[in-house]
Amino acid sequence: MPELPEVETVRRGLARVTPGHRLEGGQVLLDRAIAHPAQVATFLSGITGSTLSDWHRRGKYLLGQLTRPDGGAGGYLGVHLRMTGQLLWLDPETPVQAHCRVRLWLSDNRELRYVDQRTFGRLWWVPPDTAPDTIMTGLRLLGPEPFDDQFSVAYLRQRLARSRRPIKNALLDQALVAGLGNIYADEALFLSGLRPLTPSDRIGPQRLERLHSAILKVLTTSIESGGTTFSDYRDIYGINGNYGGVAWVYDRDGQPCRVCETPIRRLKLAGRSAHYCPQCQR
Incomplete structure (x- = not known):
């Protein structure tokens, strides 16, 4: 999607x-x-x-x-x-x-x-x-837009503090943050060093700041690349997005991590795929 x-x-x-x-x-x-x-x-x-x-x-x-x-x-x-x-x-x-x-x-x-x-x-x-x-x-x-002031570290802390659901599932909740989906949740979790299964209420202040920063970073990078095309997505001229070629973990099951060369793993969470590096994400 x-x-x-x-x-x-x-x-x-x-x-x-x-x-x-x-x-x-x-x-x-x-x-x-x-x-x-x-x-x-x-x-x-x-x-x-x-x-x-x-x-x-x-x-x-x-x-x-x-x-x-x-x-x-x-x-x-x-x-x-x-x-x-x-x-x-x-x-x-x-x-x-x-x-x-x-x-x-x-x-x-x-x-x-x-x-x-x-x-x-x-x-x-x-x-x-x-x-x-x-x-x-x-x-x-819909929750706040990622680039709006309302989507702050304090907002994330308040929304996640009493939630035991895996952080990957939380990030896919459009009531938490609007527009974030499977691809960029995986990418943000990699950049912040968090595993998809990490309980939302177990993320400390420093890692929460890294996660917030990573969300904005991967979204900005992908917008600059025209988005991601793995199957059907095209822009208005029918041109593919280019982010997929530099993705850190998404859709790279079994391929070497771009940082440590450990094979990327894939698991199922609530019917959705989650990709992560078992070495870089703890």
Whole structure:
């Protein structure tokens, strides 16, 4: 599933190319790709005629800000890519892919195409004067963004102090920190020297500071690399992310640690994979 760096890379790409483009219509090839409104025709009529003015990200959600022809608010175009979703910026004449689910036609002969092999992703139209989290209810469950001031060492200490769950599981909880997922939780734990199974309430102050710093470091590095592509993720131009080639532990089961050459191990935690170095992480 695309995580914060991948979604942020897509957001930045969209924010560069779409502002000022008017939505002139579209085609929904898979009805269940539209989460709201219930009727596909209402979704298309709601966004048609609006201009995309900016893009925002909250956790793994994207929000395209819409402006009506009279300059008033047009609501939002919401997107969650889930496991295999892609938003591609294309010429409308580009052949339609097998897994294309939604086509949005924009001014100046451009197209924003939503492609999703596993079909778990969703799009929303949030009408004007409606809070996005009343429609996209998953937004209500999100904790602070990693780069916000609220996500501090003190915040982590307070949230983890009474939790016995493994720290890897805690980091995947979107109510603790928004946008962090399997890849970057593994990477942050490696950089902070913590094993995935370490009970959250057993992490001392110094190691907690290292963990906080490591989370910000791996996310920053991956954003600078355009995210990670192990299977389906692409940016808006269809280009792979480059972080995977320098990952410390994620998806490197059995390969030598980049620091000590000990083989990386993989274990299952709550149905998810966790990768770690048994020498560097204690």
